[in-house]
């Protein structure tokens with residue numbers, strides 16, 4: 001009888017144990033606000049209540065550290081995850097050091113690899129649910145001087161690239177998240193945009209449950225030989241007002257098409273830029289011009305432009321993707337014309353010169369109020385096109401907790 005009682009209690013306690021474990025359910029995703037910096041037209045991501053430059057192609061998180069920061073030995077797993085070309089050993093193998101780059105100025109510096117705990121909000125895709133601490137996140141210590149020309153609020157750089165120690169890569173493995181993240185950049189400082197790390201839904205229109213991930217088109221992500229941590233896609237062509245822009249053969253394949261939030265506006269290599277500007281000028285020949293406003297070349301009299309739900313009424317631009325059904329990422333006035341001083345709005349694409357690394361670097365302005373899903377598990381990019389068509393914006397995530 002006594003034995004039976006003991007056995008009974010054992011089973012009873014085991015049941016409680018199992019229930020306690022089951023009641024701390026797996027985290028579906030983390031959520032963080034994205035803020036536009038008016039001065040630089042760049043964006044910051046807020047993690048652990050600090051802001052970092054939103055850097056889609058950066059290899060890892062970096063910021064200045066205290067002088068007593070822990071270092072990471074060269075023999076460690078963390079050091080091994082950094083790609084060889086970027087690291088070296090110092091202090092007799094006790095400190096793994098990485099080469100860091102400010103993506104805005106191109107300046108470089110060396111920094112110790114270090115480990116930090118970060119706090120972020122988990123989400124069910126509707127609102128933040130609870131704070132979670134992610135322990136031992138690999139980041140790097142940068143000299144203060146490496147912050148030059150970043151938004152004033154940025155304490156460092158949040159590298160979200162494809163490498164082994166980028167922030168998303170670490171969050172996927174530490175929290176067993178679905179291997180994907182999404183960003184939605186705001187167009188104003190009035191309401192923050194949003195980043196999700198992990199699986200959807202990604203609800204954007206409170207209180208109506210609307211999962212913006214359900215309206216995405218997809219194209220394959222490929223590896224860039226020149227920048228392996230960058231998100232690179234393939235385009236088969238560019239059209240303005242549904243007419244193909246005549247580009248030199250193979251121009252878009254040479255150097256590829258990358259997405260880069262450290263570029264405020266899309267940069268086109270000269271051989272793509274010239275025919276593109278000519279095509280847009282032709283398609284808008286009836287609209288009164290204004291003097292150029294650097295860095296833009298083709299500018300219009302704003303009062304003479306019509307306005308629609310998707311921004312200024314100008315010729316749409318199709319980025320015609322390759323693979324995944326060959327869908328178009330269509331850029332309308334809200335993402336093609338930037339308002340500059342006074343009565344001037346300019347075509348917000350810039351000349352990258354002959355030596356630009358990519359044929360096209362899609363910049364942040366062209367991503368505003370679009371949901372972009374970087375699906376590493378399936379090696380594909382999901383893009384929504386402008387959310388204005390479905391009457392929402394990137395500023396419509398409900399950041400107030402349940």
Ligand SMILES: *[C@@H]1O[C@H](CO)[C@@H](O)[C@H](O)[C@H]1NC(C)=O
Pocket residue numbers: 046047048049119120121128131399400401
């Ligand atoms: C989590 O979300 C709440 C509610 O919006 C916010 O007050 C808090 O600062 C967030 N925590 C972090 C670490 O971002």
Ligand SMILES: *[C@@H]1O[C@H](CO)[C@@H](O)[C@H](O)[C@H]1NC(C)=O
Pocket residue numbers: 239240241242243244318320326327328
């Ligand atoms: C993509 O854009 C091109 C050029 O405007 C057009 O001819 C084609 O029909 C579009 N494709 C789709 C799937 O909408």
Ligand SMILES: *[C@@H]1O[C@H](CO)[C@@H](O)[C@H](O)[C@H]1NC(C)=O
Pocket residue numbers: 288301302303304343
């Ligand atoms: C811009 O267009 C408006 C309305 O058509 C016109 O009144 C104004 O003079 C134009 N401005 C310039 C600088 O051409």
